[in-house]
Amino acid sequence: MADIAIPYQRLKTIFLDAGNTIVTMELSYLVEALEAAGIACDPVALRRAEAAARPVVSAALPTLRSTETMGTFEFYLREMLTRVSLTPAQSGETVARLAHDLAPLIDRVGRVAFWSHVLPGVPEALAGLRARGLNLTVVSNSDGTVERLLTEVGLRPFFDAVIDSRVVGYEKPDPKIFTHALETVGATAATTLHVGDLYEADVVGARAAGLHALLLDPFDDWPDVDCPRAADLTALVARL
Incomplete structure (x- = not known):
């Protein structure tokens, strides 16, 4: 249009x-959490991956039903991590587990700060x-x-x-x-x-x-x- x-x-x-x-998002929280798990990630690349994940998240919203659930945030994180280079490289299964483990960070940090x-x-x-x-x-x-x-x-x-x-x-x-x-x-x-x-x-x-x-x-x-x-x-x- x-x-x-x-x-x-x-x-x-x-x-x-x-x-x-x-x-x-203040991505330093995610980068630091990944580092604590022994995984390196470039913040600039992660910022790019976040934007690239948006169309996938958007397309899934009719199924996810809300942008505000922990399940949706976990989905969002998984799509981000799938699109960024992690060192050492991680399998799809590991990335899914990482997203699951990282999602509660938003509440531990507090959504205002995050x-x-x-x-x-x-x-x-x-x-x-x-x-x-x-x-x-x-x-x-x-x-x-x-x-x-x-x-x-x-x-x-x-x-x-x-x-x-x-x-x-x-x-x-x-x-x-x-x-x-x-x-x-x-x-x-x-x-x-x-x-x-x-x-x-x-x-x-x-x-x-x-x-x-x-x-x-x-x-x-x-x-x-x-x-x-x-x-x-x-x-x-x-x-x-």
Whole structure:
């Protein structure tokens, strides 16, 4: 779908996913846990593997049913580890066991700390969106901690509202979470764009609620999707 499908100049509101849109995993926790198990992994390569795993996770969401379960996170980790070079090399069975053992790390560390890495250029991009007169709201599948996360990393002042799936009781791609967000900030679907990193949750859900949708694809891992894509929020700002 061409970018012309999004009326950039008529937009008044931007909804943003949190994970892998504004913040991402602090991968040092995973790298250190792997090192403790005697396995070396390049953090840069692991970051690339994370993005490459997203289309697989997205495609599996109708079966997984939620982005927020430990089972889904384990699946996510397995797909990441499958796509990165580990030293010494690990069999598929070992990688699956590693993912199972590593998944509880997110709760041991705490989800706020685990997702506390602000993506490069995000503060500047948010400031740029605000400078263009756009209202900004976070719409995130989370466990009730996303507002605290945004506060701790210093980004909460950019947003008019933070919609957390655990708090409101609806999880993307359920269009009800988007409808709730629209009502909360007094926005209309026709002039609202939602930006996120998972097609099944973010694009499918936003479209079902009548919003425009943009998929973040920093490494061109989604060449065949039927929606506009951008590498990051900086690229979005450049289109406005």
